[in-house]
Amino acid sequence: xxxxxxxxxxxxxxxxxxxxxxxxxxxxxxxxxxxxxxxxxxxxxxxxxxxxxxxxxxxxxxxxxxxxxxxxxxxxxxxxxxxxxxxxxxxxxxxxxxxxxxxxxxxxxxxxxxxxxxxxxxxxxxxxxxxxxxxxxxxxxxxxxxxxxxxxxxxxxxxxxxxxxxxxxxxxxxxxxxxxxxxx
Numbered sequence: 001x002x003x004x005x006x007x008x009x010x011x012x013x014x015x016x017x018x019x020x021x022x023x024x025x026x027x028x029x030x031x032x033x034x035x036x037x038x039x040x041x042x043x044x045x046x047x048x049x050x051x052x053x054x055x056x057x058x059x060x061x062x063x064x065x066x067x068x069x070x071x072x073x074x075x076x077x078x079x080x081x082x083x084x085x086x087x088x089x090x091x092x093x094x095x096x097x098x099x100x101x102x103x104x105x106x107x108x109x110x111x112x113x114x115x116x117x118x119x120x121x122x123x124x125x126x127x128x129x130x131x132x133x134x135x136x137x138x139x140x141x142x143x144x145x146x147x148x149x150x151x152x153x154x155x156x157x158x159x160x161x162x163x164x165x166x167x168x169x170x171x172x173x174x175x176x177x178x179x180x181x182x183x184x
Contacts (some may be wrong), residue, residue, distance in 0.1 A: 002148050007157040009057045009170070011066055011106045012048035014095075014151040015080065015122070022145045023080060023092065027124075030139050039090065039127035039136075044087045045120050049078075049094050051106035051153060059157075063171050066155055069105045074098050075151040075175040080122060083140025085133045092140060094120035096150075102175075106153065148162050 015023075024044055054062055078096035085091070103118040125131060155171045 005014065005059050006056055007059055007170075008159070009019070009054040009062055009155060009157055010057065011051040011054075011153055011155050013051065013153055014169075015078075015145075016148050019080060019145045019148050020047060023047075023122075023143075026140070026143050036125075036132055036136070037066075038129040038132045039125040041125045042123050046165070047124075048154075048156070048167065049099075049120055049122055049150075051103045052108055052168055054108055054167055059155075059170060063155060065108075066106065066153075066171075067173060070102070070153055070173045070175065070179050071100050073175055075149050075178045076102060077178055078150050079147045080145035081143060083124075083137040083143065084121070085130075085137050086119075086124055088128055088130075088133070089123055090103065090125040090127075090133045090136050091121035091123050092145075094122060094145065096120070102153070151175055151178075159164075 028139045051064075076096040076098040078094055078099060080092045081095055082093045084093060089101065099120050100118060103120065107118070125133070125136070152175055153173045154169045155173070157170050158165045158167055160166075
């Protein structure tokens with residue numbers, strides 16, 4: 001039974017459609033194709049860059065907390081680039097000026113162990129096939145998306161589903177003027 005006003009929550013940046021389209025085209029151009037049966041692929045409509053994960057939390061309280069934490073933060077200029085893997089996950093990296101500071105502001109625990117330090121990424125697939133994950137990471141090693149300005153962060157809820165979680169935007173938080181400079 002669920003508690004009213006409580007949900008599994010996280011904060012994120014969502015890439016715009018032109019970046020999603022670029023990454024989808026890159027995945028589709030490889031002979032292995034994104035339908036590799038040995039991996040569970042994230043649906044493109046669920047692609048996001050997690051800033052902070054909060055678990056089951058009160059929506060109103062987390063909204064107020066996140067609004068205060070993100071106030072005054074500039075919009076980072078971002079780019080997806082270079083695939084990689086960790087713990088059964090295939091991801092594409094995310095680089096950009098100000099991304100680390102934004103993620104730090106969105107974290108709920110400043111005492112994060114080094115092994116859980118922020119590593120900007122967008123999860124593409126999961127699986128227990130290390131060789132398949134490694135092949136895809138190599139295929140995506142040189143990929144670079146168009147740059148985009150992440151002019152808002154979102155608080156999202158995650159609800160379980162038969163084909164994986166469904167993510168719903170709960171609140172949008174506008175960010176300030178873009179951070180000067182290129183994605184780093």
